[in-house]
Amino acid sequence: MAGSHDFGKVAVLLGGRSAEREISLESGKAVLDALRRCGVDAHPFDPSEQHMDALLQQGYARAHIALHGRYGEDGTVQGALELLGIPYTGSGVLASALAMDKWRTKLLWQSAGINTPGHILLNEQSDFDAVAKELGLPLIVKPSREGSTIGLSKVREAGEVAAAWRLAARHDAMVLAEQFIEGTELTASILGDVALPLVRIQVEGDLYDYEAKYLSDKTQYFCPSGVSEEQECLIRKQALQAHRLLGCEGWGRVDLILDKSGTPYFLEANTSPGMTTHSLVPMAAKAAGISFEELVLKILGLAHVG
Numbered sequence: 001m002a003g004s005h006d007f008g009k010v011a012v013l014l015g016g017r018s019a020e021r022e023i024s025l026e027s028g029k030a031v032l033d034a035l036r037r038c039g040v041d042a043h044p045f046d047p048s049e050q051h052m053d054a055l056l057q058q059g060y061a062r063a064h065i066a067l068h069g070r071y072g073e074d075g076t077v078q079g080a081l082e083l084l085g086i087p088y089t090g091s092g093v094l095a096s097a098l099a100m101d102k103w104r105t106k107l108l109w110q111s112a113g114i115n116t117p118g119h120i121l122l123n124e125q126s127d128f129d130a131v132a133k134e135l136g137l138p139l140i141v142k143p144s145r146e147g148s149t150i151g152l153s154k155v156r157e158a159g160e161v162a163a164a165w166r167l168a169a170r171h172d173a174m175v176l177a178e179q180f181i182e183g184t185e186l187t188a189s190i191l192g193d194v195a196l197p198l199v200r201i202q203v204e205g206d207l208y209d210y211e212a213k214y215l216s217d218k219t220q221y222f223c224p225s226g227v228s229e230e231q232e233c234l235i236r237k238q239a240l241q242a243h244r245l246l247g248c249e250g251w252g253r254v255d256l257i258l259d260k261s262g263t264p265y266f267l268e269a270n271t272s273p274g275m276t277t278h279s280l281v282p283m284a285a286k287a288a289g290i291s292f293e294e295l296v297l298k299i300l301g302l303a304h305v306g
Contacts, residue, residue, distance in 0.1 A: 007040055007300060008061025011086075013077065015046035018069030019150050019171065027275040028066035034296045035064070047071070052080045063088040064300050065272050069147040073272040074100040082306030089299050091271040092306065095247035099269040103144045103176055105246060109266060114242050116266050117257075118179040122165045131177050132158035138180045141165055143172035147270070154180065183259040186225060188239030189273070189284035190252045191295070192302055195236035195243075196284035200225040221280070223287045227258065235264050242266050250302040253281055 012035065014028020015021055028044060035042035042064070045055065055063065063086050067073060075097035081088040091099065098104055106116045120131050122141070132139065132155070141164035142152040151171035153164035161177065168175040185201040204218040225232060239254040246269055253273040256266045273281050277292060285295045 009059050010035060010040055010042040010300065011045040011055055011058075011060040011063045012042055012066055013045050013047060013063055013072065013088075014066045015048055016067040016069070016072040016077075017048040018067070018071055018073075018147070020068035020147055021048075023274060023276075024066060024068045024072065027068065027279070030276045030292070031064055031066045031296050034293045035300070038293050038297055040297075040300070047077060052077075052084065055081075055086055056084055060086060062086065062300065062303055064296070064303075065089050066275055068272055068274070069150075070100070070145070073147065073270070074145065078304070085306075087303040087305045089303050090250045091246075091248040091252065092304050095249065096271050098246045099248060099252070099271045100147075101145050101174075102142070102268050103174060105269060108245055109242060112241075112245050114238065114245065114266055115264060117181050120177045122161075122168075122175040122177050124165075126165070128161035128165070129158050132161055135177055135179045140178040140180050141168050142176055142178065143168045144174035144176045146171045181257040181259050181265045183257045183265075184227070186227070186235065186256050186258055186264075187280050187284075188236055188254045188256070189281040190240060190243045190248070190254065191281075191285065191290075191298060192251070193240070194288075195240045196281075196290075197223055197287040198225040198227060198232055198235060199223045199280050199284050200227070201280075221283060223283050231258075231262065238264060238266070243269055250304060251281070251299050 012028050012032045015025050032042050032044055063081055065088055075093040078093045078096050109116045118135055138154050138156045141155055151168040155161050155164050165175050186198050188198055189196040200222040202220040242254050243252055248271055253270040255268050256264050258264050282292050
């Protein structure tokens with residue numbers, strides 16, 4: 001890993017203009033503070049307040065992306081940084097765009113034999129009753145290209161599918177209906193070529209939604225996950241495969257459900273996950289003996305060069 005003095009002036013990209021702006025500001029502050037504690041010449045940079053070419057004008061040598069959602073995690077900022085010739089953390093343009101699109105992620109995973117819940121794309125012409133019948137109830141309806149479970153609904157009756165589609169469509173023209181898998185919620189954090197220890201998520205209700213992620217103090221996280229050693233090893237291997245199949249690199253997170261028969265169903269990949277001190281990737285890193293400071297340095301050291 002490169003020493004902190006090798007990074008030059010580092011921009012921590014935070015905030016942005018997605019629906020996840022507030023969480024991004026928290027992630028960015030945590031990353032910025034950790035980098036500074038390590039002696040890195042790091043500064044905050046909010047792309048919604050400054051033009052990207054200001055990065056060149058201000059002499060930045062590298063960018064640590066702490067943006068979440070659209071215009072930060074979807075390949076757009078990555079493309080801008082490549083045009084500017086500034087190395088950046090995380091995945092490249094194509095992988096970022098693919099991972100942000102849950103439908104196309106699923107298509108790729110299915111083609112490679114990676115298990116993912118059944119799904120149907122919805123639009124205003126959809127036969128919502130037929131969708132409910134095909135996927136079974138309950139089912140999940142969510143925007144295909146949004147993060148942090150924004151616009152997501154768990155539908156228990158066929159008559160609720162249309163309203164769930166309308167809610168999701170307020171956030172994205174592409175809406176996904178997905179088979180609901182009952183089981184254990186797990187997440188696999190990826191750092192370089194390694195899948196870190198799994199984190200098991202236990203929510204008070206039956207849905208790990210925005211409320212459970214960011215607002216509830218009753219959501220519990222377990223690392224070690226409690227999954228058998230043999231199964232954990234297999235899931236981590238599959239998660240790394242799922243991550244690589246999308247072309248992801250550097251770091252990220254793959255979310256999945258382990259059903260009651262012990263079969264993993266992969267849900268989505270995140271190329272710029274939360275990085276607050278209580279987020280899931282730092283939690284997994286800590287279980288692997290990696291401090292928050294070591295984690296941000298490692299991620300910065302793995303910066304993508306276009």
